Amino acid sequence: MSVSEDDTSRKEGRAERLMGWFDNRLGLSHELLRPAPRYSINPFYWLGALAVVAFVIQGISGSIMLLYYVPTPSTAYASTLYIFQSVSYGQFLETVHLYTAYAMIMLAFMHMMRGFFVSVHKKPREIMWVTGMVMGFVTLGFGFTGYLLPWTVVSYSATRVGTAMIGALPEPLSSFINFLVVGSGGDAGQLLRFFDLHVVVLPAVLLVLLAVKMYLLETHGVSEPVTGGTPDPKKGGRLLPIFPDVSFYLLELAALFGAAMLLISVLFPLNLPAAYSPAAAGQSVPQPDWYFLWVYQIIKISIFEQAGLSAALTFVALIFVALTVLPFIDRGKTRRIAVRRWYVTIGLVFIAEVVVLTVWGQKTPGQVIPDTQGLLVLGGTALAVCIISFNAYRLLARQPTNQAPAALHPSPQSEASRTHSASAWVSAIFVGVLGLGAFSMGGLINSVVNMTMFGVSDLELVALASFLGALAVAVSGASFLLYRLDLGRGRIKRRVKMFEVGWKQK
């Protein structure tokens, strides 16, 4: 073979590999409407589909509201009030629109975290993950832009806080978002911009991204079970046609979700806050809606006030960036939760911190958080979750082999079943004990902080004693369980008689 022929074939090889890379990820040569496996008939596989259902409900309710809403500072509140008071089922419509928006954000978050834990971002679904993350940002954008539209004192003040935070973001992100959402047209210009983004730009972007994600889902199919291996084609691996089988299942989920949304809207109807005016704004404490509260709570910690704001927002932006490019950071091949203790623990810490910050933010509106308190609460939460997670891993990893010599002549099947059952029970008790430990540790930190800040009271002393007692019970319970497990395996070096009550040597 001559040199030029060799070069040509090498170039063709590269081109084929490149095309193969894209084909593997984009499914250019695959059939459409691929059937779904039986094991995917599980609500956890369709959290994203439910978020789409929420989007559709919002589209319908929002379109009706568009008939009456006028996006100018002088008419926005009046037209919202008109929908509330004079349009048939107007209050119900507004409530459904708001609650499905909340549900959409919650479902998107759950969908992301489920994907994180079962590592759906791994090859060949990298692009699918990135698309999903961008869809998540667009969903948050819906929340941010929609919050201002009623022009209430709460929404105006919270949006002002949000737009002020944009200025503290790192460049060029700050200028870009500022150009997109704030502009230079004053209140009227900003309201119009938010309205356009909310009803035209973001829905269009989301629909395009949805189409891309659906196409990629068609290409790769639903993710394989995290336990690995191919499921039995006669059982979980049995393929079901999209129509009518899987479609009917999705319609069931959508119907139940819709019913739940309707009932929640009726049980907890929305009450419109007061209209925005500079005087009213001066009396209200600006507070973002709950899905941004965790970010807001971080910047309320005193170290991040003023000059530190930029650092806090850069840190939050880095979390989002890290989540988006996760497929390119986490390049290991295994998806098994059982062997990924660090990865799973990081995910659990993230969820716990977001929940703690959100609840904490709700309880402390407008308060600056002292550094020590921030460190104690956030550090304590992370520590508690790490202890629970690592101990749960330790227990679950050892459990199956512990029970083997227990029975004298068990049949292999009954022994496996009994071991499995005992393993599940002991694991559940262990997680419960560690949960009690985390709860009591959090309560303990809270009591100490309260006593430091507001002085010692009888009530706080009782609370402190109760949490100390609960922590002692949790520590003793966890130690007992771990000791008995090690006892079963003959790994105990220093015997503790108290923990061997009722133990019979086999």
Place this chain on the structure above:
Amino acid sequence: MKPREWLVYRIFALLLFFGVLSVIFLWTLNPVSSQSQTTFAIYLSIDLVVFAMISYIFRVSKWDEDVGRLPVIAGCLALLILLYAGLTV
């Protein structure tokens, strides 16, 4: 026909009846009254739950799997509660 299958068909017919009834009732509501917002939401929820149950029974029967007792009992219980709420609002 097995007794279990017969039971499933009876539940199916009853659900269909409930669904049609709630749709008819929805059309009789006065959309201006604020109280009818609640009634509307409850009867629409009944309709959606009925649809979900009918779809579940159809789907599971088509897959030659057993219709689970728990989903059917939970669904019927939810329907009864919603019906009671709808009648007392």
